[in-house]
Amino acid sequence: KRVLLTGANGFIGSHILDQLLSHGFSVRAVVRSDSKAAQVKADFPNHGSKLDFGIVPDITSPGAFDEVVKSTPPFDIVLHSASPFLYRVISDNKEFLDPAIKGTLEVLKSVKKNAPSVKRIVITSSCAAVVNFSAPIDASPQKIYTEEDWNPTSWEGALTGTQNNAYQASKKFAEKSAWDFITNEKPNFNLVTLCPPMVYGPLRHTVKSVKELNQSNARIYGFVNSSKDADLPPNGMHVYTDVRDLALAHVKVATLPEASGQRFVICAEQISAQETADLLRQHIPELAERTPIGVPGGNKLPENAYNCSSEKAKKVLGLTFRSKEETFVELAKQLLEIEKKE
Numbered sequence: 365k366r367v368l369l370t371g372a373n374g375f376i377g378s379h380i381l382d383q384l385l386s387h388g389f390s391v392r393a394v395v396r397s398d399s400k401a402a403q404v405k406a407d408f409p410n411h412g413s414k415l416d417f418g419i420v421p422d423i424t425s426p427g428a429f430d431e432v433v434k435s436t437p438p439f440d441i442v443l444h445s446a447s448p449f450l451y452r453v454i455s456d457n458k459e460f461l462d463p464a465i466k467g468t469l470e471v472l473k474s475v476k477k478n479a480p481s482v483k484r485i486v487i488t489s490s491c492a493a494v495v496n497f498s499a500p501i502d503a504s505p506q507k508i509y510t511e512e513d514w515n516p517t518s519w520e521g522a523l524t525g526t527q528n529n530a531y532q533a534s535k536k537f538a539e540k541s542a543w544d545f546i547t548n549e550k551p552n553f554n555l556v557t558l559c560p561p562m563v564y565g566p567l568r569h570t571v572k573s574v575k576e577l578n579q580s581n582a583r584i585y586g587f588v589n590s591s592k593d594a595d596l597p598p599n600g601m602h603v604y605t606d607v608r609d610l611a612l613a614h615v616k617v618a619t620l621p622e623a624s625g626q627r628f629v630i631c632a633e634q635i636s637a638q639e640t641a642d643l644l645r646q647h648i649p650e651l652a653e654r655t656p657i658g659v660p661g662g663n664k665l666p667e668n669a670y671n672c673s674s675e676k677a678k679k680v681l682g683l684t685f686r687s688k689e690e691t692f693v694e695l696a697k698q699l700l701e702i703e704k705k706e
């Protein structure tokens with residue numbers, strides 16, 4: 365099968381690319397520039413005709429994907445993972461909203477117009493589109509989020525709220541517009557969306573400096589690059605999934621007939637800041653002076669802290685999840701390596 369993958373040079377995108385190639389798919393990786401394509405090619409050598417590239421400099425421009433969706437042999441599947449998730453300061457919330465929403469719609473429009481062979485589009489959405497961030501994190505009874513839930517943020521709130529809120533809204537409105545497109549346009553393809561919470565794990569793409577880390581892994585670098593007496597970072601969004609499990613979910617839903625028209629929450633489990641620090645300190649002696657001690661075994665999440673349920677993904681996709689050690693310890697060791705090479 366032939367797949368078009370957007371955001372192929374990103375943290376999650378490069379893991380999806382890795383697993384697509386190892387499952388035998390032929391992939392066109394879409395990135396923003398020739399230099400980014402060259403980097404992906406260097407990270408994935410020796411794939412011959414199984415890997416080619418498409419360049420879309422601005423995913424928000426009308427008809428942005430009209431040419432890259434054309435291919436011989438034609439595409440069967442499109443995976444759309446490109447969307448901004450940055451830690452640099454933005455001056456206008458549209459810096460999140462436009463690429464997320466318009467970028468998604470441009471993919472769908474170009475596929476409908478120029479790629480009639482595509483039967484499925486998979487979108488990397490987020491638990492940011494699912495969770496109500498203005499609710500208390502420890503409501504009673506405990507809130508367990510599922511595929512039925514949507515972040516209630518309004519468009520007005522998206523435009524005027526904080527940068528965090530703008531990101532969360534960008535994922536909600538991008539995913540909503542994709543489902544609306546299916547209802548209104550009745551295209552040649554069906555849709556699947558995946559909603560992971562925080563995504564962590566080892567990097568598959570080249571990152572030359574810890575300053576270039578993507579948003580979620582940069583948070584873990586905060587634990588690596590601190591001091592034993594420092595305060596723990598906040599718990600942040602206390603639910604996560606491993607990038608490799610998420611990438612496999614993308615590959616599974618790309619072809620599974622039962623996934624058609626479905627939304628899946630892809631969440632491993634909860635983790636507190638203290639638990640993260642404890643794990644890193646236990647497994648990496650080098651971090652003894654660098655990772656906050658806090659109160660080992662303490663500082664637990666509130667008893668009723670919300671959770672996100674992956675029961676549907678486990679049942680329909682047969683998905684299993686890696687252990688916390690595999691995710692956080694492998695990532696932290698790799699971050700130390702990157703730091704040494706800088």
Ligand code: NDP
Pocket residue numbers: 370371372373374375376377395396400422423445446447448449463488489490491535560561562563564578579580
């Ligand atoms: P990265 O920043 O590593 O990757 C983002 C990808 O999207 C890159 O390929 C990037 O291209 C592309 N992109 C970003 N902004 C634009 C833009 N304005 N125009 C075109 N392309 C753009 O982040 P992740 O791998 O973490 O994120 C990938 C997807 O996963 C996103 O949809 C994100 O919302 C979602 N997600 C991530 C989570 C996480 O914790 N990491 C959690 C839940 C969902 P370039 O390199 O050119 O900027």
